[in-house]
């Protein structure tokens with residue numbers, strides 16, 4: 001079972017310190033690993049769809065069948081991008097990082113459809129959830145193939161809609177189910193760096209888009225969401241499992257950080273890993289990717305044997321996405337498409353019982369001293 005690490009409060013990074021209250025999620029609580037509004041992640045990943053989980057996070061309860069049908073219909077009706085947003089996306093260079101596209105797309109939508117009052121917060125959250133796949137795919141297909149996609153697909157689920165737009169063809173059932181499970185796993189994780197960013201911004205009573213734009217910026221880094229992309233680059237460095245074992249040991253000797261391993265809260269394992277690892281294995285067999293999967297397992301073994309570090313959600317998400325033919329730079333934006341639900345729930349929770357977040361710093365600079373005029377320096 002996961003349990004919280006014993007932490008030195010002076011070690012930095014606010015590890016283990018309670019920075020607020022939430023009723024959305026528990027992470028690393030002894031005996032229950034990860035729960036969204038009280039439901040275990042393993043059960044949600046197996047039995048719930050992403051739209052159900054989005055509803056759970058945003059509206060506080062699991063939907064009835066009628067509520068879910070309405071919600072899915074509503075999200076479908078919100079998919080189309082405004083033409084001004086499409087024009088702006090066309091101006092973003094082909095060599096821009098796709099996370100910058102997500103950040104910019106979110107920000108531009110905020111200028112076109114601003115949140116005038118907090119009463120619109122659910123509308124804005126649903127709109128961002130419905131449009132993020134289109135924002136990414138519109139830009140990607142424009143800069144890669146010179147195509148202007150209309151963003152319409154007959155796919156009911158957000159997972160299917162994304163894969164269909166990306167590859168310009170109906171995805172197979174397995175890929176839709178894997179993507180759906182991945183979106184469920186990534187949806188929410190308490191006070192992680194990006195969510196905390198969103199809450200700090202929300203606590204100033206700023207608008208919804210600013211909170212989400214800031215969160216995307218925090219997610220982009222390789223110590224957080226960017227690790228799935230970095231993990232893929234690592235796996236692809238090796239030709240086979242033996243080479244991975246030797247190469248990893250050398251990297252650890254050099255004290256390199258291995259992206260996709262370790263966690264700020266979990267100390268023994270990431271409860272989301274088993275689900276995505278199983279998907280990665282299944283998909284590897286479908287596309288003849290067993291060698292790449294074996295390399296991943298070799299990396300995992302060395303990390304555990306040498307450092308007692310375990311794969312976090314990002315590690316096997318990388319190969320699972322790869323086996324679905326998704327280009328590596330698009331990995332972290334998929335995290336955005338999912339985590340928008342958790343971020344939005346936290347922005348709303350913060351607004352519901354707000355206090356400006358403003359901690360203090362321990363001063364370690366020079367003692368008080370007289371000002372020296374410029375001619376005397």
Ligand SMILES: CC(=O)SCCNC(=O)CCNC(=O)[C@H](O)C(C)(C)COP(=O)(O)OP(=O)(O)OC[C@H]1O[C@@H](n2cnc3c(N)ncnc32)[C@H](O)[C@@H]1OP(=O)(O)O
Pocket residue numbers: 013222223224225227256257258259260261262263264265307309312313314
């Ligand atoms: C979905 C997500 O966002 S999950 C997180 C994704 N991020 C990554 O995968 C990036 C790689 N991992 C890491 O950098 C870290 O494990 C973090 C940032 C996730 C958590 O870090 P923390 O709990 O703060 O641990 P910290 O960074 O202090 O590391 C503790 C020790 O373990 C080592 N360590 C931790 N993670 C790793 C790693 N991935 N590779 C190599 N060594 C590691 C550190 O070097 C440190 O060693 P030391 O005590 O000899 O200096």
Ligand SMILES: O=C([O-])CC(=O)C(=O)O
Pocket residue numbers: 027186188189191192193224264265312313
């Ligand atoms: O909780 C964290 O620090 C990082 C993480 O796993 C997530 O955001 O999913």
